[in-house]
Amino acid sequence: MTMVTINDTTLRDGEQTAGVAFSPDEKIAIACALSKAGVPEMEIGIPVMGPAELETIRAITALGLPTQMMVWGRMCEKDMAAAALCNADLVNLSIPISDIHIEYKLNRSREWVLQTIRDFVGRAFDLGLDVCVGGEDASRADADFLMRVVDTVQAAGARRFRFADTLGLLDPFSTWSCVKQLRDISDIEIEIHAHNDLGLATANTLAALRAGATHASTTVNGLGERAGNAALEEVVMALRHLYGVEVAIDSHQFPSISRMVELASGQNVAINKSIVGEGVFTHEAGIHVDGLLKNPSNYQGFDPAEVGRQYRTILGKHSGSRAVIDAYAKLGLLLSDIEAEVLLARIRDHAVATKNPPTATDLKRFYLENAHYVAIPS
Ligand SMILES: [Zn+2]
Known part of the structure; x- marks a missing residue:
């Protein structure tokens, strides 16, 4: 893996999520935040959607951000004409290349697809556009035809082929062999566009x-x-932790960008969502908390500070007495081992009954309730 360029499509494919609609101000704010974090390229919308979207896209490209701006269209006259009005750096012209789409969606032939690519890449150049050919449903395309498509894309002079796993049906092994074949027969840029229907988008x-x-x-x-x-x-x-590859994006900014997109999209981030989920650096289990208190690297794959966060521990059903002693010490109450065991039992009952960790007030109350077992500090 030599150079990797991220093309963030939050403002195009992200917004295509059912029920999501960003306002112009939200799109501009997200574009600015991504650019500030160092995202080198982003896909910002679909110009053919109409004057309002076109205006927002033009407002983003007019900002002059140090980010390559891509717009999306189908490989047809109308979409290409709208794309030409955006002052974008790149247009992704999308065309279905699986037999099922060619036959049942387009009612065309493979030869028609190849000829359309030849025609439109050339005409896009005439309009001053730099072209990425988006192979829609590429993961279900016939393997030999896929090679012919990429060959045609390269011969036509396009800069890039987007290999779209439109339905999220690949696994990392099939992705690797497919992209490897494309790499071996071409020199153009190849963009992987992976969907998460089987939870494999990042792996693919x-x-x-x-x-x-x-x-x-x-x-x-x-x-x-x-x-x-x-x-x-x-x-x-x-990329950073598995392959040592840096893409010059400031990971400290992920929490604020995540929150901004969560609010603008109305799509809540799951508590256990990797990297940005509320609970992904929270520990409760006794063995883990004990290990973390001894040395954070015992139970942290990477330092949460890299993504602007820190680990925290909570008390609950799976806590051990070490965590109880630690929590009470923070309240100024020093427990013996026996006292910690008594209070741990009470904390476990609370966690099961309320499905919540105890607050500081709860902990003080448990302490007083069990005062006949534990020594009252003088
Ligand atoms: Zn997509």
Whole structure:
């Protein structure tokens, strides 16, 4: 893996999520936040949707941010004409390449697809557009035809081929071999565009990059159609920690960007969502808390400070007495081992009954309730 460029599509595929609609101000704020964090390329919308969307897209490209701006369209006259009005750096012209889409969606032939690519890439150049050909449903395309498509894309002079796993049906092994074949027959940029229907979008993105893909589509929080896309924060952190590859994006800014997209999209981030979920650096289990207190690296794969966060511990059903002693010490109450065991039993009852960790007030109350077992401090 040499160079990897992130192409964040929160503002296009992320917004395509059912029920999501960003306002112009929200789109501009998200674009600015992503650019400030160092995202090198982003897909910002679909110009053919109409004058309002076109205006928002033009407002974003007019900001002059140090980010390559891509717009999305189908490979047809109307979409290409709208794309030409955006002052974008790149247009992704999408065309279905699986037989099922060619036959049942387009009612066309494979030859028609190849000829359309030849025609439109050339005409996009005439309009001053730099072109990425988006292979919709590429993961279900016939393997030989996929090779012919990429060959045609390259011969036509397009800069990039987007390999879209539109329905999220690949696994990392099939992704790797498919992208490897494309890499072996072409020199153009290859972008992996992975969907998360089987929970494999990030894994498939990494596999494609290992096989020679140069670009990766991502979205903040993994937002996107159905189960979403590969998450920006997951791909960036996995590249850093698994492969030592830096993409020059400031990971400290993930929590604020995640929150911004959560609010603008109305799509709540799951508590256990990798990297940005509320609970992913919270520990309760006795063995883990004891290990963390001895040395955080016992139970942290990476330092949460890298993503602007810190680990925390809570008391609950699975706590051990070490955590109880630690929590009471923070309240100025020093417990003996026996006292900690008595209070631990009370904390466990509380956790089961309320499904919540005890507050500081709860802990003081438990202490007083059990004062006949525990020594009252003088
Ligand atoms: Zn998509």
